[in-house]
Amino acid sequence: MASAFVNLRALPLASLVYFTLSFGAWAEDLTIVGTGDGIEMLQAVATAYNEGGLAHVTVPPSIGSGGAVAAVGSERQKLGRVARPLTAAEKGQGLVEVPLTRIPSAIFVHRGIGVNDLSSAQVTAIFAGTIDNWNAVGGPDLKIRVVRREDTDSTLAVLRSSMPGWRDLVLTSRSKTATTTQDAVETVRQNPGAIGFGPFSPALAADLTVLSIDGHAPSNPAYPSAVTLALIYKDNTRDATAADFLAFATSDRAKRLLEERGGAPLRP
Known part of the structure; x- marks a missing residue:
């Protein structure tokens, strides 16, 4: 699927006015709370996204994967970051996970x-x-x-x-x-x-x-232990800004940024 990421700063004034009226603000704040695992990776992705996304994304210090589940589950935040799979009960509450990379x-x-x-x-x-x-x-x-x-x-x-x-x-x-x-x-x-x-x-x-x-560095495929870094959301709070960042975070550009900072490809 093609990314929904739009470089707003490259648009003419009339188009900027359209986006401002459509989404309420040119640079809405979008905070992604959660795990400390991979925080530098996501901060790099957020910095790249902020060059022209629908929102200004920040990745604050860790409150843990459980904190992300609580914040997104209660709809206090649109997106969260986790380093563990969602439980069946959490999925039953409407939470959806989007895997990004293995750490x-x-x-x-x-x-x-x-x-x-x-x-x-x-x-x-x-x-x-x-x-x-x-x-x-x-x-x-x-x-x-x-x-x-x-x-x-x-x-x-x-x-x-x-x-x-x-x-x-x-x-x-x-x-x-x-x-x-x-x-x-x-x-x-x-x-x-x-x-x-x-x-x-x-x-x-x-x-x-x-x-x-046992002779294997963490970056070696034979090294056994890794967590999967994922973003989580709920359908009813996944608005245009959240969807735009999710599209960018799963784009080829974001994958390169994650790999440059130690991320490993997702297992099939």
Whole structure:
């Protein structure tokens, strides 16, 4: 289907007047709330869209996938962003999901540790607390500081479903719980010896070491864990501006932007 995206700034004045009268404003604000997974990706897509879309789109800090479901489900927002599938009950409330890209789940550590690759068994033991010093896996004599996420976190759910040893893993009680992806990244960055997890982004490598697992980097097709980033909406609040952004977000241009920032193709 051809994109409904229209470059308003390239239109003559008469056409601009028509669009203004038709949609109420030349640049309506459209806020897309939700997960922190892939936030930099969607912000890049929003920036490109804002060059000439029907609305000015913003992608604010994370309120989680559950926050997006609540906001769109209650019709307080037209669009939301999620990193987990909608449940049957949520679909029954009229929510619709539009998958955009896959985001590999990354295990990352403080830059000073000097470890670049771990086996899946070593990662499991670290997050279980049975390995508590980096010298046990080839690193320095330094206490391991585990940073985890809440039990409902989308990346944790994907790790449990796909990473060997994680399905029934009891995370160590000697850990700090981060409430958002940004919090997890910042906590690991600031604390020597820290290890955490979250959605993969090439930007992580600027401040952290992103581990290969069993010899596979997150961008490798053999790397097992990934979440699917999707937009959600309800039919009765999917107006012209929401539809226009959905069309752009699934366009070839948006796909290129997502892939440049670490997104992987959707599975058939």
